[in-house]
Amino acid sequence: MLILLLIVLLVVFAFQAIRAGKLLSSTLWLAGTSAILSLIFYLLEARQVAVIELSVGAGLVTVLFVIAINIAGDEPIESRSIPPRLVAAGLALVFFFLMGWYVLPMPSLTVMAAGTESSLGIVLWQQRGLDVLVQAVLIFSGVLGLLGLLAEDKPPLEGSAAEEVMTRREDEMNALEKGVARLEEMQR
């Protein structure tokens, strides 16, 4: 029964995340969805993933969203969607019922099969080692992509970097000398 309650809460939170008018409230509903999801994982004995989901899904991603909303602004966009809302809701419901009709009568859903269980460390590092490699590559490419996206446009240097620095220094020195000369004149 606890699982049923959590599932209902999960769906309600997810729907609120889509329905909320402000981006910030939407982000907070999403964080709540992640927190409930991690509770469900904990109940399903998947404790490591529960911790990761709670820290990454409800923590890191939420902080990133909040920073992005601070930078980009939380302006409300005209609520008229491109397909009418009713059509979109109808399509989503049709998807839900068709998938349910296909998935729910499956016999494996009612019969729990007993499998051989090994620890997460063995599965992750030995059996699914390629996945870990892919994750590392994914993180690396994600960081590179992020750096490329967040890079600010700067005008390219016209000469070599050393010349550029020298001219800047000369300009600063000239400005300083002018200031000193002006001070001396004022003292006289």
Place this chain on the structure above:
Amino acid sequence: MILSPFIFLAIGVLGLLGIGFYGLMVCRNLIKIVIALQILEKAALLGFIAAGSFNGQVALGQSLAITVIVADTIVAVIGIALGVQVRRQMGTLDVHDLSSLRG
């Protein structure tokens, strides 16, 4: 059909998928679209863990779920950065306005 916990979980997965697709169709804000994608990926995550748990292979489900979490986070980070840059360059986050831009 017996109402086992797995039936509830399967309904939850389908519900999250439905809400995610609805969000992708309805939302016009670029950051909101990333939020809809996050909900879709949470459905996949729940599906993996539920299937692993009820087949007695929690570790395998967890291992796949960790991969999904990494991919999910990278998608969110890239999507957010893209949204911020689009807002800086074009001055709007509305996908309808962006799609009508020419040049």
